[in-house]
Amino acid sequence: MEDILTFIDDDGEEIKFEVLEETRINNTNYILVAEDGDGDEATVYIMKDVSEPTSEEASYVIVDDDTELESVMKIFDELLGDEMNIER
Template sequence: MDNNSIHFVTEDGENIDFTIIDETKLNGVSYILVTDSPDDESGDCYIMKDISEKDDEEANYIFVEDDKELDAVFEIFQNMMDDDVEIIK
């Protein structure tokens, strides 16, 4: 898997691959914007938060579910995107 991808395993054991679109930090927390579309076609986007401990060998991401947190990070990603990319909440 390349650096622009992340492999995610759900609580049910389902394997999902996401393409990383962008990343940012807010209040010292790392976030990534990912899509389930492997190419440049439109797909669903998700914001994930890094909850890794500093001693962890691999990053540990979860989906952002808190509405206030999601809105704040969504706005940052929306401002970071090129004019040719549209993110719809």
Template sequence: MEKIKFQSPDGTVEEFYIEEQTMIGGVSYLLVSDSMDEEATAYILKDVSTGTEPEACYEMVEDDEELQAVYKVFEQMLDDVDLEM
């Protein structure tokens, strides 16, 4: 399983496992988890980079409406997995 490094605004770096990815309305989203355990916590990241940046730049989705909409898409994609956010 592929890992991604995420640097939070306070400068700490965390590693997440990429569970799934999708594109909605031209925006790329990642479903990531903090471990490979069954009790892992899942997060949804949104690509906020511009076309001129050499690497993708992801932020945690914090808007409740956007989070619920993207969550439903991932839930349908992974219907055999019990997602809890």
């Protein structure tokens, strides 16, 4: 998967993320993204789609609830297997 998403932060700066994996849990779409850049190590985030079901564009926010984060991370760990070593 080689999707790149561009987000605009609160300061108006563009931040690019590479989508590493995606999944759907309880009718919510989640993506695992890494900051787009060079090198072997990158910061990864789990984001969830909070857009309305009728919306044509997705709207993502970073998952910050610890319980939700842990349960979704387990799914991504299973999906990625040995492809990636993610440290918490």
